[in-house]
C-alpha cells in the first residue's frame with residue numbers, strides 16, 4: 102500500500118531538476134549576473150560566524166530600515182523568506198478550503214502552486230496581448246474570492262499594468278479582498294505610466310506590495326523578500342503564517358547592507374546597465390524578425406505562435422539555444438523567457454538567436 106497523500110499534490114507540475122550544462126551561459130532564472138557587492142560580502146562573512154545562533158525571527162532591524170525607506174510604520178512591513186514565501190503565507194492567511202485565489206495566466210509559476218498547496222482554488226484569467234487583463238480579473242471576482250495576485254512587470258511576459266488601469270481595478274474590487282501587487286521587478290521599470298504600489302498604500306486598505314532582494318539587489322541565494330501592507334492587521338496575519346526563523350541572519354544582514362545609500366547607488370547602476378542592454382536586445386531581436394512585447398523587467402519574452410508572424414516554436418528555440426551554450430527558460434505552449442545577463446552573455450544569446458531565425462521563418 103502506498104502512503105496516503107493529499108490528491109491535490111498530483112495536480113501540481115512535476116519537479117524538474119535545474120539543467121546543469123557545464124560552461125553554458127545561464128539566462129534562465131532572472132538572477133543578477135554579478136555577485137554581491139564587496140562590503141555586502143564582508144557583512145555576510147561576519148554574520149556567518151554566528152551561524153550557531155538562531156536568527157531574529159522578526160527581522161526587526163531590517164523591518165525598521167524598510168519602514169524608513171518607504172516612510173510607513175514598521176507594523177505595515179513584513180519580511181519573508183523570499184517573496185515567494187510571502188505569496189504562500191498570503192494564501193494561508195486569507196483562504197480557507199475551496200476559497201478562490203485569482204491571478205492572470207500565464208504569470209508567476211508559484212501562484213497556482215501556493216494556491217493548491219494552501220487548499221484554495223487557483224483561478225487563472227488569461228492574459229490579453231501578453232498583458233494582465235484587469236477588466237476580466239475584476240469580472241472574475243466571486244463571493245469565494247479571497248486573494249488576487251497582480252504581477253507587474255509580469256513574469257514571464259515582461260509587460261506592465263498601467264497605473265490608471267490598476268487604480269480603476271482597485272476601485273472595482275471589494276475592499277475586503279486582499280490584492281497583492283507583486284513588484285519583484287519594480288526597480289527595472291522605466292515606463293512613466295506605471296504606478297508603484299507603495300504610492301497607493303494610503304488609498305487602498307486591502308493592498309499589499311511584494312518586493313524582493315532576489316532580483317535588482319542580487320541576493321537570490323539568500324532568500325529575502327518583503328511585503329508592504331496597507332493594513333497592519335494583514336501584515337500581522339502574514340507574520341502568523343510564517344515558519345519560525347524563516348529568514349536567516351545572513352540574509353537579514355546582507356539585505357540591510359544592500360539598503361545603505363552607497364550600496365543602493367551601486368546596485369541601481371547595475372540595474373541601469375540591464376535596462377540599456379534590454380533595449381539593445383529587444384532592438385536586435387526585432388531586427389532579426391522576432392516579435393516581442395516591450396519589457397520593463399530584467400528579461401525579455403519571445404511568445405510562441407505561427408512562425409511566419411515572428412513568433413517562435415518554443416521547444417525548438419530553447420533546444421537550439423542550449424546546443425549553442427545558452428540556457429533560457431522555455432514555457433512550452435506559451436513562449437520563452439530570456440534573462441538579461443552581462444553584455445558578453447547577451448551577445449552569445451543574440452548569436453544563438455541569429456542562427457535560429459528559421460525557427461520563425463519556416464515551420
Ligand SMILES: *Cc1c(COP(=O)(O)O)cnc(C)c1O
Nearest residue numbers: 183184185209256285313315326
Ligand atoms: C522572482 C520573483 C519573485 C521573488 O522571488 P523570491 O526570490 O522568493 O523573493 C516574486 N514574484 C515574482 C513574479 C518573481 O518573478
